[in-house]
Amino acid sequence: MRKHAVLLIAHQNPDHQLKLINYLGESFDFYIHFNKKCNLSDKEIKAFTDLPNVKLFSQKYKVNWGGVKLTQIIFDLGREAIKNEDYKYIIVLSGQDFPIKTRKDILDFYQENDGQQFLLHYPLPSPWWHNGGLERFNHYHFYDWINGRSTIGLRLINLMVKIQKYMKLNRNIEKKLPPMYGGSCWFSLTADCMKYCTSYFDKQKDLFNQISHTFAPDEMIFHTIIMNSSFAKSVKNDNLFFISWEDGPSPVTLDDSFFPILKSSEKLFARKFINPVSTNLLEKLTALNSKGFEVEQGSFNSGVG
Incomplete structure (x- = not known):
């Protein structure tokens, strides 16, 4: 069975990503990118780079919410992943995600749905967006320079908008x-589809400038x-x-109250999990799915105390 690549984009809580x-x-x-703003210790970085299935660990970009850097990261990690011809799917996850199915369930799903792209999308303009x-795209938004998470x-x-x-300034x-089209930036694409996306983006030389200084171009x-x-x-x-x-x-940050919903959900993953709010829920999910949780403890020791 062919392997899959996960493009993991994180900004805090390295212990969660190791789990x-x-x-x-x-x-x-x-293929991991950690926000450069996050001051990881050498020990924390080594906990990732020592793992045999971590093929890339980067802290190239300082990432602001809403800016273009997240888009650059997905393309950068995607380019690296498609160099390996062994992957069937390229899966984009954030550092606040976690599986809610067993490992076997997830592998079986991608095997049974081989060739499908899993991309939540809708045409623009859309009633789902303001x-x-x-x-978002026709006016300049300076999220890469200004912290849009702060009130000021x-x-x-x-x-500025x-x-x-x-x-009457409009970028059109x-x-x-x-x-x-718009939608979620967390998705699962076949390796061939990711190759097409990266090739298209790289050939369209003006495309990066067009999406720069827009709001959340990753969506x-x-x-x-x-x-x-x-x-x-x-x-799909x-x-x-x-x-x-x-x-x-x-x-919503998921807590214990979501366990019955996640237990019966047909989805493969959920978000967002932030400790300590999500600690008990994560323990319950791991226990529930333990039959598919055959962790190679010797090979995958996080090394973080």
Whole structure:
């Protein structure tokens, strides 16, 4: 059975990512980017790089929420992964994700659905996004320079957008790209589809400039490339994630109360898990799925105390 590659994008809690790597085991190789803002110790880095299925560990970029760096990371890690011809699927996960099925269930799923792309998507403009979503891309948003997670930073970014609207400045990106699609940036693509996306992005020299200084281009670029390609016919409109949005525009941090839902869910993964809120839930999920959790303890010792 061919292996799969996981592009793991993290910014905190390295212990959690080590548990994820342990859980999925040697049938999955990992290409990891940790936010450069995160000051990992040499011991923490070594805990990753010593693992036989961690093929790349990088801290190349300082990442701000909403900026273009996340898009660059996915393409960078994807380029590295497709150099290995052995992978069947390229799976993009965040550092706050965790499987909710056994390892065997996950491997069987990808085997049974071979050739399908799992990409949650919708055409733009979309009622799911504020004002249809196009103003995310048609006005300059400086998330790479300004912390949009802070109250002052977000107000400053929004003020700049209001000024652009008042001055009738519009980048008209939708006129420079094929029909646009948006969706989740956590997805599972066949290796051939990832090869196509990276090749397309690299050949379209102006594409990076067009998506720079937009808001969350990672939630648009892969979707637009794929849905305007021959791979569109193989796309399932599902990212294989359980995510709760009951508290608003940000995913809920999952706690014990979600265990019955996750136990019966048909999804493969869930997010988001943040300790200590999610500690007991993670323990319950691991115990539930222990029949598929055959961790090679000798090979996968995290080394973190």
